[in-house]
Amino acid sequence: MEEITTTSWIVYGHERLLEMLPDWNPKRNELKLQQKNRRAGLAGEERVLEVVRSSGLPNDSMVLSDIRLQIIPGVTIQIDTLVLTPAIALIFETKQIAGRLRFVRNPAQLEKVEDNKIIQSMDCPAAQFEDQRASLETWLLMRGFSIPVGGSVVFTTNPIIETIPQGLPVIKLRELRRFIAQSLQFDPVMSRREVEMLANTIRSSHSPYIPFPLFGKYGFDPEKFDWGPRCDCGYLLDKTSEMTWSCRPCELNMIDPYVKTLLTWFLLRSKTITVKQFCMIFQCSRRTGVRVLNRLPLMRDGKARSTYYEIDYHQLDLFES
Incomplete structure (x- = not known):
């Protein structure tokens, strides 16, 4: 079944x-x-x-x-x-x-x-x-x-x-x-x-209903929001090292908040992301951005600095694995 x-x-x-x-x-x-x-x-x-x-x-x-x-x-x-x-x-x-x-x-x-x-x-x-x-x-x-x-x-x-x-x-x-x-x-x-x-x-x-990205559907301006990683409580995380983030209200340390944060980006803001945008979100080097994006189920297009990554909304379940 x-x-x-x-x-x-x-x-x-x-x-x-x-x-x-x-x-x-x-x-x-x-x-x-x-x-x-x-x-x-x-x-x-x-x-x-x-x-x-x-x-x-x-x-x-x-x-x-x-x-x-x-x-x-x-x-x-x-x-x-x-x-x-x-x-x-x-x-x-x-x-x-x-x-x-x-x-x-x-x-x-x-x-x-x-x-x-x-x-x-x-x-x-x-x-x-x-x-x-x-x-x-x-x-x-x-x-x-x-x-x-x-x-x-x-x-x-x-x-x-x-x-x-x-x-x-x-x-x-x-x-x-x-x-x-x-x-x-x-x-x-x-x-x-x-x-x-x-x-x-x-x-x-099967023709699934795809409302994403939601900001376009509801008319919100994405430039007025902070796209950094968040705790499950909704509070923005503080970066404490290259791989570790912390939530002040929860007093919890988190490793690798990339998937949840990127899913939020794709579901709310845009179906594509550049390495530059990734680095701005996570305050990281371009090398880290390329490494993380290449290991995710995303389509890659463009060359050199114009490279961007695109999600297929029909294959969102791949992110769960």
Whole structure:
């Protein structure tokens, strides 16, 4: 079983963004709230994945997550979790909505209710799921794969749902294992090799959402920020030797803060960096800059003093190794 995921990097990048922003920045509170929702959504998706992995799937099944596929030019679908089995493909759309909920038809929407009053109306997740399911069926048929597509919306926060209309694809997290077991009671329509071919086709077609660098997205001026290495507490580190840095508030010494600092640069400021910029950030010699940059998973271009290094945002996971 394998996964495709970019959401965790988007969450990580916004953590670094909030770490850089001062308390007085007018956009900070809004971004902080968005990040809270983003973290909750990621946690919900991870809980669904944990249940899916422990649900006794056949050995010839594959699990993909955080997938974006282009149906036609300009139209894409985003799927939180996709389970591929020889009998059926299952979409699971994760929702982190707590409280008392009410499904309404005509028009289809979901209402959040408090003291019998509607406090929030939102698009119906079941209708969104049906659009995803139909779109994925179309995408598969266009590529020669004939397999039924099922699945459900999964609420991970155990809300109180007043009524779920019959046939609506909505379940709670505790019902997911049973739902998967029931969904697998069909005859296979694909071989193990065909499941692998389908998974490979999805991987090669996957079009991840890349919002980086974030400063450009939010309109921040990078020249007004200090790009030096920071402690996990957010405080700028002091350089005590060529290889050692210290955090005064935490009274901790750190060795090699390069990867985290460079990731912050790439995710927030620019997809490229020069040796000169590296040396300014780390207060080091050009020799050290070239040595460190050459050992990282970066593309090198240019010659002599005009050499620069570029990150491939599709291969961010290489930095974890």
